[in-house]
Amino acid sequence: MKKVCTVVGARPQFIKLAVVSRELRESFQETLIHTGQHYDTDMSDIFFDELEIPKPDYNLGIHPTGGGAHGAMTGRMLMQIEEVLIQERPDLLLVFGDTNSTLAGALAAVKLHIPVCHVEAGNRLYTLDNPEEVNRIVTDHVSSIHLACTASGVDFLRREGFSDSVHLVGDPMYDAFCRYSARLDGSELAGLTDLEGARVSLPERFYYMTCHRQENTGRDEELAQIFQAMERLDAPVIYPVHPRNRERARRLSRDCKNMILTNPVGYCTSISLVCRAEKIITDSGGLQREAFFAQKPCVTVFDYVAWPETMENGCNRLAKPERDDILNKLGAKVCFDPAYKPFGDGCSAGRIVEQIQRFLK
Numbered sequence: 001m002k003k004v005c006t007v008v009g010a011r012p013q014f015i016k017l018a019v020v021s022r023e024l025r026e027s028f029q030e031t032l033i034h035t036g037q038h039y040d041t042d043m044s045d046i047f048f049d050e051l052e053i054p055k056p057d058y059n060l061g062i063h064p065t066g067g068g069a070h071g072a073m074t075g076r077m078l079m080q081i082e083e084v085l086i087q088e089r090p091d092l093l094l095v096f097g098d099t100n101s102t103l104a105g106a107l108a109a110v111k112l113h114i115p116v117c118h119v120e121a122g123n124r125l126y127t128l129d130n131p132e133e134v135n136r137i138v139t140d141h142v143s144s145i146h147l148a149c150t151a152s153g154v155d156f157l158r159r160e161g162f163s164d165s166v167h168l169v170g171d172p173m174y175d176a177f178c179r180y181s182a183r184l185d186g187s188e189l190a191g192l193t194d195l196e197g198a199r200v201s202l203p204e205r206f207y208y209m210t211c212h213r214q215e216n217t218g219r220d221e222e223l224a225q226i227f228q229a230m231e232r233l234d235a236p237v238i239y240p241v242h243p244r245n246r247e248r249a250r251r252l253s254r255d256c257k258n259m260i261l262t263n264p265v266g267y268c269t270s271i272s273l274v275c276r277a278e279k280i281i282t283d284s285g286g287l288q289r290e291a292f293f294a295q296k297p298c299v300t301v302f303d304y305v306a307w308p309e310t311m312e313n314g315c316n317r318l319a320k321p322e323r324d325d326i327l328n329k330l331g332a333k334v335c336f337d338p339a340y341k342p343f344g345d346g347c348s349a350g351r352i353v354e355q356i357q358r359f360l361k
Helices: 011-024 041-050 070-088 100-111 131-142 151-159 172-181 220-231 243-252 267-276 285-293 308-314 323-330 348-359
Strands: 003-008 029-034 092-096 116-119 145-148 166-168 207-209 237-240 259-262 280-282 298-301 316-319
Touching: 003 011, 003 070, 003 100, 011 029, 011 041, 011 092, 011 172, 011 267, 011 285, 011 348, 029 070, 041 267, 070 100, 092 100, 092 348, 100 116, 100 131, 116 131, 116 348, 145 151, 145 348, 151 166, 151 308, 172 267, 172 285, 172 348, 207 220, 207 267, 220 243, 220 259, 220 280, 220 323, 267 285, 280 285, 285 298, 285 308, 285 316, 298 323, 308 316, 316 323
Parallel strands: 003 029, 003 092, 092 116, 116 145, 145 166, 207 237, 207 280, 237 259, 280 298, 298 316
Antiparallel strands: none
């Protein structure tokens, strides 16, 4: 049986892994490498437990608290992944998305002449100001198989000269949403706690916000504007706080009456909140798609369109980190077309494995 090494490190990758690994292990021996980019219980372990993901064969323990910027983190990952690949000698390396873990895995493999399969290939913002864009572009240009989630990803890749290696497979995040949202019964919300650890009782109506990008949380000015917008809404706002942003969020929210800050939540809790919320406010590429899957209006506080398919009919709108712009976008009309399925049919994991099988014949 041929061997595939899969590299993951962050929450969005764990979600995709949950559906792809299940299919992959029916045909291949999979060795799972967790870089440790998201490392604590709330950001990592909970996903492996609730999504029943196999325990990593290697956990490298490389995360931001180890010091250094993007280059230092990526370099440490590259060195340690290379050691694992030399030992394991896989037939192919599988990576997801656009994190430092993705880039490090792809670079380590290609330098060892191991072919790389990139799931979620072809996404483009067309700005190198965004560090994930660098990861996407470099990963695509060293990969042997490019598996795009949407037609726009295919188009972007073909503009860059890729052809026979490009395949439209759909979005494994949509697979995961279909699989796990069907199991929701409300019990997944029982563990929702505030920053002091007290249990949170959900109000009947609420908005759901996630906000973690450095552009929005790295200074008081931007995050304060976002909080001011949330204070003007007609129902409370549930905001799970990223550990990196905890102290700033706590301090800026002291006088806020409409916001409920919580500890980070697992995947099932998050999609349950998405499905029950009035609207979504986020800066996450994953959550804006999940809002679209659930047909919930979404405002994305970001400068660039990450997923153009979600922008159709105003279902997702970009906003600046400014109170009035966020409120204006949240008040705009939205129209969802149930027949519009740009992310596939919920069966992308099988197509991903099929393309790997064809390549490794």
